[in-house]
Structure formats: C-alpha cells, structure tokens
Amino acid sequence: MCDLCMKHGAGGKWYLNAEHYSQAIAEKYNLRDFLMEQYKNFEQISVRKVHGFNAVGMGYKLKMPIIGRIVKYAAEKMLHSTRPPKNPFRAEGHIGQIVPLEDAVAILRTCAAEPIIEKNCMCRYMSRGVKEACCINFGVMSEIVDKLPRFIPEKDKFFLTRQQAIDRFTEHNRKGYIGSIWFGPFPYINNLCSCASPECAGIRPRVDYGITSIYKAEYIVDFDPDKCTGCGVCVARCQFKAIGCDHALKRITVDYEACFGCGVCRHACKQKALFLKPRDEFPGYEERY
Amino acid sequence: MKGKTKITIDYARCGDGVGVDPRACAACLRACDPAVFLLHETIGAIEDNPYDPQKWRVTPLWIDLCTRCMKCVDVCPEKAVSVAW
Ligand code: SF4
Ligand code: SF4
Numbered sequence: 001m002c003d004l005c006m007k008h009g010a011g012g013k014w015y016l017n018a019e020h021y022s023q024a025i026a027e028k029y030n031l032r033d034f035l036m037e038q039y040k041n042f043e044q045i046s047v048r049k050v051h052g053f054n055a056v057g058m059g060y061k062l063k064m065p066i067i068g069r070i071v072k073y074a075a076e077k078m079l080h081s082t083r084p085p086k087n088p089f090r091a092e093g094h095i096g097q098i099v100p101l102e103d104a105v106a107i108l109r110t111c112a113a114e115p116i117i118e119k120n121c122m123c124r125y126m127s128r129g130v131k132e133a134c135c136i137n138f139g140v141m142s143e144i145v146d147k148l149p150r151f152i153p154e155k156d157k158f159f160l161t162r163q164q165a166i167d168r169f170t171e172h173n174r175k176g177y178i179g180s181i182w183f184g185p186f187p188y189i190n191n192l193c194s195c196a197s198p199e200c201a202g203i204r205p206r207v208d209y210g211i212t213s214i215y216k217a218e219y220i221v222d223f224d225p226d227k228c229t230g231c232g233v234c235v236a237r238c239q240f241k242a243i244g245c246d247h248a249l250k251r252i253t254v255d256y257e258a259c260f261g262c263g264v265c266r267h268a269c270k271q272k273a274l275f276l277k278p279r280d281e282f283p284g285y286e287e288r289y
Numbered sequence: 290m291k292g293k294t295k296i297t298i299d300y301a302r303c304g305d306g307v308g309v310d311p312r313a314c315a316a317c318l319r320a321c322d323p324a325v326f327l328l329h330e331t332i333g334a335i336e337d338n339p340y341d342p343q344k345w346r347v348t349p350l351w352i353d354l355c356t357r358c359m360k361c362v363d364v365c366p367e368k369a370v371s372v373a374w
C-alpha cells in the first residue's frame with residue numbers, strides 16, 4: 001500500500017479519507033473523459049494487448065519460469081501505479097481493498113461523493129452474462145454510467161440516497177457478497193462493490209494467480225469458542241476457504257493467512273460467535289495485506 | 290492438471306462471425322464452474338462502431354483453470370465450443 005494512502009486516512013484507512021472522493025481530484029486528472037473511454041469498452045480490457053500481452057491464457061504464462069515473473073511484475077506495477085492515469089484501455093492504478101459492512105457504511109455515510117448510483121456488476125456480466133445490480137458508484141463515475149445503458153438497472157432504482165445505498169449494500173453483504181472499495185484510477189475512489197468469487201475480475205488475479213490486485217481488509221476474523229457449536233454453516237459462507245470445521249472439538253478453525261477480513265461469515269452465525277478484530281492485533285499478520 | 294487445455298469457440302457458429310449474439314445465450318458462461326469465459330465486444334467494434342450489438346463474442350480467458358468437465362460443450366446450442374488437451 002502506498003505511503004499516501006497509509007498516512008492520510010482516518011485511523012490509517014485510505015478509504016476513509018474523503019479527499020479521495022472529491023470532484024476536485026476528478027477534475028484535476030480529467031477523469032470524466034478517461035472513465036468514459038474506459039467504461040465504453042470495459043468488457044474487452046482483458047483481451048486487449050498491452051506490450052504484446054493480454055490476459056488470455058495468462059495462467060500458463062505465469063507458470064513459465066522467467067516470463068511468469070515478468071508478467072506478474074508488469075501486472076502489479078500497472079495496478080499499483082500512482083502516476084497520473086494515461087491509458088484508459090489499461091487497469092492503471094486500479095487497486096482496491098476488502099471492506100467489511102461497518103467500514104462500507106462509514107464510506108457511504110461520510111465520504112462518498114454524490115450522486116450515488118447502483119449499477120449492474122460488470123464482472124458478473126462479463127463472466128456469466130447476467131445483469132445484477134450491486135455495484136455502488138460515486139461522483140463523476142455515476143454521471144458516466146448514466147450514459148451507458150447496459151450498466152443501468154431499472155431506471156427508477158438507479159440513483160440512490162445515502163440511506164438507500166447503505167440499505168442496498170447491507171442486503172448484498174448479508175447475502176454473502178464481499179465488500180470491496182476501489183481506486184479507479186488512483187487517486188480517485190468511485191466504486192464500492194459487492195463481489196463474488198470466481199466472477200470478480202479484481203479478486204481472481206490474487207486468489208488464482210497470486211497477483212496483488214486487491215488488498216486484504218484491515219481486519220481478520222476470530223471467534224468465541226464458548227459460543228461456537230461447530231454447526232459449520234459459516235464454512236460455506238467464506239469465499240476464501242479460511243474457515244475449517246473440527247467435528248471432534250465441535251468448533252471451527254480459522255486460517256488467519258487465508259482470511260481476507262470481509263466479515264460476511266458473521267452474518268451466517270446464529271450464535272454470534274464470529275467477530276472481526278483489527279489486523280494489527282494478530283502478531284505477524286500486521287502488514288500482510 | 291496435466292498438460293495444457295485448448296478451448297476454442299467457432300466464431301462461424303457463435304459471435305461476430307455470423308452475427309449470432311452470444312449475450313442472448315451465454316449458456317457456456319453459466320455452465321462453467323470456474324468461470325473460464327469472457328463475454329466482450331470485439332476489438333474491431335471499437336474501431337468501426339462501438340455500439341454495434343452484433344459485435345460481441347465469447348473468449349476462453351482463464352484457460353488454465355478449466356477442469357475439463359465438458360459442460361460448456363454439452364450446453365452449447367450451436368455446437369460452437371470445443372475443449373481438447
Ligand atoms: S469488483 Fe465486484 S461488484 Fe465490482 S464489478 Fe467486479 S465483481 Fe462486480
Ligand atoms: S456458524 Fe457460528 S456456531 Fe456455526 S460453526 Fe460457524 S462460528 Fe460456529
């Protein structure tokens with residue numbers, strides 16, 4: 001994570017720095033035109049060649065000894081870029097972080113720039129051909145999507161008040177969708193997503209290929225062994241395979257390294273045994289985003 | 290998984306080659322557990338007409354994650370998909 005983000009957010013959280021959401025940033029980098037160009041043809045970014053490479057069959061390229069390392073390095077350099085964005089056909093400076101429900105609510109309540117909209121998730125459309133309204137957008141991004149019919153769900157539910165956005169996000173989160181907040185491109189934040197794996201193109205590079213396309217949350221899950229009955233309901237909820245179930249002990253086991261801190265497992269537990277704790281309270285996992 | 294998988298879509302049966310719009314079908318995308326396929330406008334569509342609805346196609350993208358289950362081959366009504374290794 002870059003210094004700028006780490007130093008300036010409330011409590012060290014870059015996404016709680018309202019400046020990143022401001023119209024001034026969008027104007028400064030002329031992001032209206034940039035984003036229009038990018039979203040007009042969003043679905044084909046993966047098949048466009050940049051420096052002779054595109055993502056088709058990328059997994060095989062990554063497995064090649066030297067080429068693999070070059071591809072991974074180039075991909076991370078592009079995603080983590082903090083230079084002024086230039087090429088709308090690349091995912092430059094498009095880096096995000098997992099956020100649990102509480103932080104997403106804080107974003108919507110205090111940081112998000114209006115207008116706020118909910119658009120069809122691009123990833124689910126690209127990978128499944130289904131339109132599901134669950135991506136919440138802010139500011140200039142909302143204005144652009146308004147001009148791109150394929151992203152617009154029913155028109156009357158398109159623009160949201162802050163409270164409606166909070167309600168929608170909560171609904172998705174309870175369903176088990178992973179909350180994520182994105183720079184798009186750095187330093188402008190305009191996307192609060194509710195993702196699913198393997199559909200999400202932002203999570204897939206990390207989970208399947210080890211490319212840091214998204215950071216884990218500021219939290220890790222833990223549980224109260226006195227409350228947990230070992231029913232196992234939460235195990236299926238975790239999209240990162242971080243929870244196991246020990247049937248002999250009648251309790252779960254948690255893999256702190258695998259946990260992304262999304263917190264959606266909590267909604268499944270009737271005993272209220274699961275909770276999130278700040279990452280820095282787990283010795284050895286502090287900086288392991 | 291041993292060896293490389295090769296997945297092909299015959300664009301003479303589905304996609305911009307014949308003007309069959311894969312967005313109306315998308316059966317292969319839905320059948321695939323690891324979500325290997327990508328639905329997108331062709332690169333050419335940008336150059337001539339980015340809004341042409343006939344310019345969409347399916348590309349096998351995350352090929353190395355294919356489990357060779359053959360469900361995409363079975364569900365395709367146009368017999369356009371093939372999977373080999
Ligand atoms: S990042 Fe998540 S919600 Fe946003 S488009 Fe992708 S899957 Fe959908
Ligand atoms: S859902 Fe709750 S009680 Fe059941 S195994 Fe998970 S943590 Fe334990």
Ligand code: SF4
Pocket residue numbers: 220221237238239240241242243258259260261262263264265266
């Ligand atoms: S165990 Fe971690 S990654 Fe899995 S659902 Fe719970 S908080 Fe999310």
Ligand code: SF4
Pocket residue numbers: 296320321322323324325354355356357358359360361362372
């Ligand atoms: S064979 Fe199975 S895993 Fe492979 S692309 Fe087809 S549906 Fe997906």
Ligand code: SF4
Pocket residue numbers: 298303304311312314315316317318347364365366367368369370
């Ligand atoms: S199942 Fe066949 S016809 Fe349908 S979208 Fe896929 S390739 Fe095209």
